[in-house]
Amino acid sequence: MSKLYEEVARLVEYSVKALLRYPLCDRCLGRLFARLGRGLDNSERGKALKTLISMVAERSGLSEGEVNALFANAGLGPCEVGATISKCYICNSTLDGLLERLAGKAIEVVGSLGAEVSRFLVSVKSGSQIEMRESEVVGILGLDTWESVRREVKRYVGKAVAKALGLTPDFRNPDIYVIVDLDRGDVSVRLTPLIVAGRYVKVGRYISQMPWIRRDGTRKYRLSLYDICYKLVEVSKGSRLVIHAAGREDADARMLGSGRPIALEVKEPRARGTALSSIKELAEPPWIYVKLERAISRSFIRLVKSSSSPKVYRVVAISREKLCSEDVARLENFFRDVVVAQRTPTRVLRRRKDIVRRRRVYRVSATLHSPYLLEALVRSDGGLYIKELVSGDGGRTTPSFSEVLGKQLEPVFLDVLKVELEL
Incomplete structure (x- = not known):
């Protein structure tokens, strides 16, 4: 039981510290202790804490001035003639009404959009005045039991939208974002692609x-x-x-x-x-x-x-000099797991950065259709410029078919036969 007494005393202590320093509404006080208690709304937490404090404040050893300040900041009514109840320091005593208006706007905006949506997610813009004042209070008190006002707004508006429109909250793949602006008290939506x-x-x-x-x-x-x-x-x-x-x-x-x-x-x-x-x-x-x-x-x-997954290409090339079966064998034997260095091809230099790329050629299988016409199947890394692998591009691609054979080859037709990437 001693542990229970300690926790209750600690809770009351921090609540009193908060209320002696700041006027707070039920909801903003309760949010400072949002991680405590199950099945409670923040306004219920705050009201319960204020009720408990009002029962023991005058027997707590606080001075009369402190008790009056405590009651005034808690909104429990003036303790002396002329005392006033201050508005909540964090939300200016507007949050309860603001939540209702935001929920109503969200339902109206989403419902009138006329879009096919079933999954949604509420997002609250950061940096609002309420959030900044809340951070100040939490920082000064050194609390670790609080939740942000943004989180509370997301939950409140999200529950209202789900109930009214039959939509399902989805934190990973929503069809639509409901975007809340606390400073403007406004709601907008964004359809996800x-x-x-x-x-x-x-x-x-x-x-x-x-x-x-x-x-x-x-x-x-x-x-x-x-x-x-x-x-x-x-x-x-x-x-x-x-x-x-x-x-x-x-x-x-x-x-x-x-x-x-x-x-x-x-x-x-x-x-x-x-x-x-x-x-x-x-x-x-x-x-x-x-x-x-x-x-x-x-x-x-x-x-x-x-993805740079391997690809299989078919290229038909023409030679200025006669080719023979020995040339075919030379290509197949040479291009086995060979790294090719390619400077950006001349034909795309005006729209691509001039850099050297290194890609691997895993194998080449070639067929000679005539003394001047060669067909080759090439399996290589993605991103390899196959036309330049054939021609050499004036030495910008090395090694190349032309370099290995010592004969200038030029590509005539190119087909991509396979992209080795599973969806």
Whole structure:
């Protein structure tokens, strides 16, 4: 029992210290001890503490002036003629009403949005005046039992929204953020992006990943992957599309096999459920096909964009000099687990930083179709410029097919056959 008495005495001691120094409403006092007690609202905690203090204050050894100050700061009524009850130092005695108004606004804003949402999360902007004064009080008193006003607001507004609209709180993948501004007493919302994992196969050549617009405003290529995928924006009633891909092939290269992994990100989707249930594939037959697999979180984007997983390429090259079977054998024997150093290719220097990249070529399998025409299958790290692996790019890529054979080769056609990245 002695431990219980000690804890009660400590609780009363800190409550009295707080109220002797600051006028506090029930809710702000209770929040200072939010980690104590189960199933209690902060206003209930504060009211209980004030009731207990009022019962023992006049027998506590405090001076008459201290008792009067304690009662005034606790809002328990003046103890002498002329005494006044001060407003709460932290919230200016506005928090109870503010919570009700914020909850009502949140319900109204989310309900009137007309968006397909089922999961939500409440966020409170930091740096409000209430939060700053609260931090001052906690710091001076040295408390370790408090919770922030932001946390209380999140809980209060979140419970109200969930009950009124039937939405589910989700701390990891919400469909919508309810954003509370305490200083302005306002609520806004932000729809989270719809992110869908998929793969695309590009059977045609001269199809870019993004629209390629020339300086005169005309398009360099008639079709792009972006054009095909934009239908997802239209169906989901979003505002913008961002494509995240595990690398990108040149516009004149094909993407075959099982396709290249991508994540399609639609900003501000108002009909995400409709889009997910109605669209499984996007296509522009017979040139390009996009298979949509599932909705995913933003962490998948980081996986896709940071991946340097191996890829398998097929390249057809032409030689200025005659080739023979010995040349084929030389390529296959040399390019076995070899590191290739590549300076940024000349053809992309104007838009890429001039640096040296090192990528590994795991194997090469070559076939001679004529004395001047060579086909090679190359398995290498992602990010290797295959065209320059063939030509050498004037010595900027080493070793290269041309360097190893001592004959100048130039790429004619390039296909990506496999991206070794599992979704």
